[in-house]
Amino acid sequence: MNNRYSRQELFSPIGKGGQERIFNKHVLIIGAGALGSGCAEALVRAGIGKLTIVDRDYVEWSNLQRQQLYSEEDAKNRLPKVIAAKNRLLAINSSVAIEAIIADASVLELEDWAKKVNLMIDATDNFETRMILNDVSQKVGIPWIYGACVGSYGISYTIIPEKTPCLSCLVETVPLGGLTCDTAGIISPAVNMVVSYQMSEALKILVGDLDSLRNKLVSFDLWKNQYSAIQVDKLKKVDCPSCGKERSYPFLSFENQTKTAVLCGRDSVQIRPSSQTVRDLEALEQLLAKQGGTVQRNPYLLSYSAPPHRLVVFKDGRVLVHGTKDISEAKAVYHRYLG
Amino acid sequence: MNVLLNGESIQLPEHVVLVSDVLKHYEIHDKVVVVEVNGEILTSVEHQSTRLSDKDKIEIVHFVGGG
Numbered sequence: 001m002n003n004r005y006s007r008q009e010l011f012s013p014i015g016k017g018g019q020e021r022i023f024n025k026h027v028l029i030i031g032a033g034a035l036g037s038g039c040a041e042a043l044v045r046a047g048i049g050k051l052t053i054v055d056r057d058y059v060e061w062s063n064l065q066r067q068q069l070y071s072e073e074d075a076k077n078r079l080p081k082v083i084a085a086k087n088r089l090l091a092i093n094s095s096v097a098i099e100a101i102i103a104d105a106s107v108l109e110l111e112d113w114a115k116k117v118n119l120m121i122d123a124t125d126n127f128e129t130r131m132i133l134n135d136v137s138q139k140v141g142i143p144w145i146y147g148a149c150v151g152s153y154g155i156s157y158t159i160i161p162e163k164t165p166c167l168s169c170l171v172e173t174v175p176l177g178g179l180t181c182d183t184a185g186i187i188s189p190a191v192n193m194v195v196s197y198q199m200s201e202a203l204k205i206l207v208g209d210l211d212s213l214r215n216k217l218v219s220f221d222l223w224k225n226q227y228s229a230i231q232v233d234k235l236k237k238v239d240c241p242s243c244g245k246e247r248s249y250p251f252l253s254f255e256n257q258t259k260t261a262v263l264c265g266r267d268s269v270q271i272r273p274s275s276q277t278v279r280d281l282e283a284l285e286q287l288l289a290k291q292g293g294t295v296q297r298n299p300y301l302l303s304y305s306a307p308p309h310r311l312v313v314f315k316d317g318r319v320l321v322h323g324t325k326d327i328s329e330a331k332a333v334y335h336r337y338l339g
Numbered sequence: 340m341n342v343l344l345n346g347e348s349i350q351l352p353e354h355v356v357l358v359s360d361v362l363k364h365y366e367i368h369d370k371v372v373v374v375e376v377n378g379e380i381l382t383s384v385e386h387q388s389t390r391l392s393d394k395d396k397i398e399i400v401h402f403v404g405g406g
C-alpha cells in the first residue's frame with residue numbers, strides 16, 4: 001500500500017475512516033464536458049471506489065480550452081468523451097473502477113443507473129436532463145449536486161431528498177423555454193470554481209459529514225468579482241410535483257422527452273431514434289462511401305461529411321447533424337442519408 | 340438609492356423602485372432567479388410587489404444551464 005491518500009487522510013474531517021468510506025462509494029456523473037472532466041478527475045484522485053460517467057458526445061478541438069481530461073490526440077480521433085475520459089482517468093488512478101457509457105441520459109436508463117449509486121453529479125449542459133435528474137433523485141432517494149456555468153459566472157446547489165428544496169421548487173413555474181442554453185462562451189476558472197463547489201459537497205456526502213454541507217444556493221462571477229449565497233429552505237414547496245406530498249415526477253413521463261435537441265452553443269442538432277437500435281457502422285460506411293462525401297469511422301462512431309452538413313452516427317442510433325440549428329433541416333438531412 | 344447588491348455597493352437609477360425593476364435594469368428579468376432582500380427570500384410574485392429602500396441588502400442568483 002502506497003501513501004497516495006495520506007494528505008487527504010491527514011485532513012481531519014476525512015481521516016482514515018472517511019477515506020475508507022470514499023473507497024466504498026459509487027458516484028454517477030452525467031456529462032463529460034468541462035464540469036464532468038473536472039469532477040471525474042477530482043473523484044478519481046480522491047480515491048472513489050467506482051465511477052460511472054455518461055456522455056453523448058465526442059471530443060472536439062473547441063473542448064480543449066477547458067475540458068481537462070482531453071488531449072489533441074482525442075480531438076483528432078474524434079474519440080467519444082467518456083472513452084477518452086476513461087483512458088485518462090485510469091492513467092491517473094488505476095485502482096478505481098470506471099464505467100464509461102456513450103449515451104444520451106434518458107429517463108429509463110437514468111433510473112436504472114441511479115439505483116446503483118450513492119450520489120449523482122450534474123455535469124450536463126441543459127435543463128431538460130437536469131429536470132429528469134431531479135425527479136430521478138427524488139424517486140430513488142439519492143442526492144444530486146447541481147452545477148452550471150457560463151462566461152465567468154457559475155452556480156451550484158446540493159439537493160438532498162426529504163431535506164432540501166429540489167430543483168423544481170427553486171425554478172418554480174417558469175417555463176423551461178426560459179432556461180435555454182447559453183452561448184456566451186466560458187472561461188476555465190469559472191468551470192473550476194463550480195467543480196470545487198460540487199466536489200467539496202460531494203466529499204462531505206461521501207464521508208457522511210452531512211452537517212457540514214453548505215445548505216445554500218451559491219453563485220459567483222469571477223470577472224465582475226461578485227459572490228452570493230442564499231439560504232433557500234423557505235422555497236421548499238409542499239405541493240411541488242417533484243418532491244411534494246402528492247408528487248407525480250412530471251419529468252419522468254415519456255411525453256416530456258424530446259427526440260430532437262439543438263445542442264448547446266453549437267451549430268448542431270441531435271436526433272434520437274424513437275426505439276433503441278444498434279447500428280452496424282461498418283455497413284453504413286460502405287453505403288455512404290458510394291454516395292460521395294467523406295466517411296471516417298472509429299470503433300464508436302462514424303463521421304460523414306456532405307457539405308454544408310456533417311453527420312456523426314453513434315452505435316446506439318443517435319445522430320448529430322452539424323452545420324444547422326434548424327430541426328426540420330436536420331431531419332431532412334438525416335432522412336436523405338440514413339433513411 | 341444606494342443598495343448592497345451581491346456584496347457590492349450600487350447606486351440605482353431613480354426609476355428603479357421594485358425588485359422587478361432591478362431585474363429589468365440588469366437585464367435578467369427573463370431569467371430564472373432567486374432574490375433575497377435583507378435576509379428574506381422572495382417568491383417570484385413578490386418581485387413585483389416588493390419596494391426597495393436605501394441601504395437594502397439584495398442578493399440575486401440567476402440560473403444558467405451550461406456545463
Ligand SMILES: [Zn+2]
Nearest residue numbers: 166169240243
Ligand atoms: Zn421540489
